[in-house]
Amino acid sequence: MPSNRELENFALAKEVKRRYNKRNGILGYRQMRTQLNRKLKKSYNRKRYYRIMRALELRAVIRKKRSKYLKVPALHIAENIMNRKFQAVAPNQKWCTDVTELKYGNGRKAYLSAIIDGYDNSIVSWVLQPFQ
Template sequence: MCSILKISRASYYKWLNKKPMEDKNSLLIKQIQEICEKNNRLFGYRKMTMKINKISEKPVNHKRIYRLMSLLDLQSVYRPRKRYPKNANKQQTAKNVLKRQFETSKPNEVWVTDITEIHIPGLPKLYLSSIVDLYDRSIVSYKLSLRNDSQLVDETLKLALKNNPGHVG
């Protein structure tokens, strides 16, 4: 029969002794359902694949996980996006005292400040608040924080006043 079908005997016996995929899939289905229950159905097929590959000895293809999750009608729950108001209420704005004249004649006469957002992969955003003396462009003080708020600016200013007792104030 193998010679008529042009199949090697080894291939026939391999096919004959092959375990059905349903056994492997049933184990995977149980794992998928357990993970879904633990995580409140927040995992999609990509995260589910990563989680199952950490648990099992043999890696599982993401397409197989996708197919099984579709059969079980398990879809990740999408969280709604946060909506931010486009026109936020503007608070107090300081007067433009410098009028773009950034040259000074003595130290500690004019300080300027800036907040920089720093992105580091794998970590939350950091905010760097710094105060610069316009006389020699030196850093008077700086502070790092996880939040961009008025407390960050206040702490930076307090640190600058503490470190520079000869400031004009």
């Protein structure tokens, strides 16, 4: 004669199998637990779902991660004039610039763009622009 716990496990296994097939095997034991506990308004342990799914030989299908960016070919590629020779023999011959993102406050950002002279590495100009 099966105990109350075994009867509960059989009913839970039936529901797990039904949900697993309905979602084409996407759900693992964590999501299965979240959804069924919400539906049944009970709080079963995650290990219980893990044991039931392991006994039924049900495993979640690991989906391929989607890329978060689009690969777009470059429209214009600048010519490499300096060829990594940044030092100059006289002032105002070679200027270099860069844009730096600064994070401050509660998720706020600012962009700093500075222009330096290649002769003595002095700052020629700079702009600090907060981002809204």
